[in-house]
Amino acid sequence: MSFLVIDIGNTRLKWGLYAQPAPGAELLAHGAVVLEDIDYLWELHWKNLMHKPQGMLGCVVAGEAIKKRVEEQLIEGWGLAPQWLSSSARAGGVVNGYEHPQRLGSDRWAAIIGARQRALKQDPANPPPVLAVMVGTAVTVDAVDQGGRFLGGLILPGFGLMYRALESGTAGLKVPTGEVQDFPTNTSDALMSGGTDAIAGAIERSLRRLRVQCGREPLLIMSGGAVTRLSHVEELPASVVENLIFEGLLTLAANASTPPAQP
Known part of the structure; x- marks a missing residue:
């Protein structure tokens, strides 16, 4: 199954779509947007992808408001439940x-x-x-x-x-x-x-x-x-x-x- 990974940093969001959730998996598509353009992520990057992700995992440091705007596009576009990494022991x-x-x-x-x-x-x-x-x-x-x-x-x-x-x-x-x-x-x-x-x-x-x-x-x-x-x-x-x-x-x-x- 294809799998989406997302890294929301302080200035940009980077994403990659992989053939499966495993290290070394084939990279099917990738991209980046500055946070000022985050609301156009679906229309400009994800809407026309050939492969729909079956799951995702992301990390975010940019704050709750940015995370929620990304979550809305994941849910409305693909019906994909967002999963965000938290550091653990x-x-x-x-x-x-x-x-x-x-x-x-x-x-x-x-x-x-x-x-x-x-x-x-x-x-x-x-x-x-x-x-x-x-x-x-x-x-x-x-x-x-x-x-x-x-x-x-x-x-x-x-x-x-x-x-x-x-x-x-x-x-x-x-x-x-x-x-x-x-x-x-x-x-x-x-x-x-x-x-x-x-x-x-x-x-x-x-x-x-x-x-x-x-x-x-x-x-x-x-x-x-x-x-x-x-x-x-x-x-x-x-x-x-x-x-x-x-x-x-x-x-x-x-x-x-x-x-x-x-x-």
């Missing part, structure tokens, strides 16, 4: 070490589960620790040890937030259009390079901590709408995954649809 091969597990953002939880599945796929018998990095409006850097325990992570401003803060709080500085340089010699390059180094530095420090914590080289996985701004950084030997949150959602959907083992 354990799911998808991950033990949630957050101080209050239910307060962990559902998008982070899905990305962490997706990253853990990548580690298990790399070496099922002895998976490496993994650092899951999502680069969007905000940047999250989350660590999972080799046993599947989520140790914790960072949240820091994304590129846009950093540059807008500089522009609004510093006279004469504008959002940069420059290039990343080792030693910038103009203001635009200096701003672009500073933002990149700030985020890359946080990731490097987290990698180092995870390496010390686990005594093994971690697997670094990066995803998100602005990940291309970091994928060129030589000090970050990352696997760039286009839809890490979707992979986590599909893992959870597959687990939910698997019948219990017979005694």
